[in-house]
Ligand code: SF4
């Protein structure tokens with residue numbers, strides 16, 4: 001009997017067995033690349049080998065039928081190799097230019113838009129939501145679908161001043177932040193504690209250690225060990241909810257969505273930047289989140305009209321200034337937009353507790 005392969009529990013797998021053979025052959029030996037049209041990249045290697053990459057948007061949370069459909073397109077119109085990007089796009093690689101247009105047609109005909117390269121609005125990097133995670137306050141994937149339906153033309157065309165990266169996050173503390181425009185869950189009320197359950201479900205010291213502003217204390221409630229929250233200190237971040245589900249913070253009315261702008265991870269042309277809050281308190285309005293779409297489209301419209309060629313969102317805002325950003329977009333500026341971290345040494349949790 002063949003020996004069972006032991007699972008490797010850590011580290012990224014070796015990608016080479018899954019790569020297109022032309023990419024393996026020319027690994028690290030590419031001379032230049034260009035962008036012949038939206039959704040297509042061209043790479044040329046030192047050896048003279050060429051490869052065209054065709055990028056298409058997907059809905060990320062895919063059923064078996066859709067994945068088989070994408071695989072069939074790879075076999076029939078490409079060369080049998082694909083890769084997924086972190087933004088849920090699928091990329092097909094072909095070594096013959098004649099295959100590019102039939103591949104694009106097959107993708108569009110099957111409902112997968114080709115685009116998302118260069119100065120387009122790329123697919124939204126979005127978080128796992130209800131399918132994989134136990135703490136979401138909204139359905140990030142649903143918000144992405146609704147928003148990308150509205151931004152379809154910006155995905156398939158390259159008409160933005162520079163690349164626009166969007167992200168969503170279905171809780172306030174974990175994945176999905178930091179983008180040109182980020183849509184992030186925003187709780188506005190402290191957690192409601194179900195004291196009957198805390199002692200059975202929660203490891204109280206880890207919950208206490210979780211709070212970034214040290215607002216949680218152990219307490220005896222109705223004779224049972226529980227927790228209490230200093231609501232004046234609580235910043236409604238929701239970090240206590242994952243280790244202690246009885247500290248319910250998701251609320252149909254008070255859990256809102258906020259929009260942050262100007263985040264950039266790359267060093268291209270200008271330094272990386274953190275994004276900043278520009279709209280808050282938007283209703284968590286499934287299934288189409290129209291209020292969120294309206295704000296995102298308003299920001300994108302002003303950026304498209306006002307930014308200079310190749311200015312990323314953060315560069316544009318730096319040039320016109322934050323007052324200019326609020327004036328041009330017409331978004332209201334309130335005291336909640338300002339956080340200068342004054343007094344943070346006193347208010348932030350500086351304990352030596354281990355955090356999980
Ligand atoms: S953003 Fe938060 S809720 Fe959404 S998948 Fe990530 S950890 Fe889970």
Ligand code: SF4
Pocket residue numbers: 190191210211212213214215216229233234235236237238239240241249
């Ligand atoms: S962890 Fe966050 S939500 Fe929970 S009590 Fe502390 S500040 Fe409030």
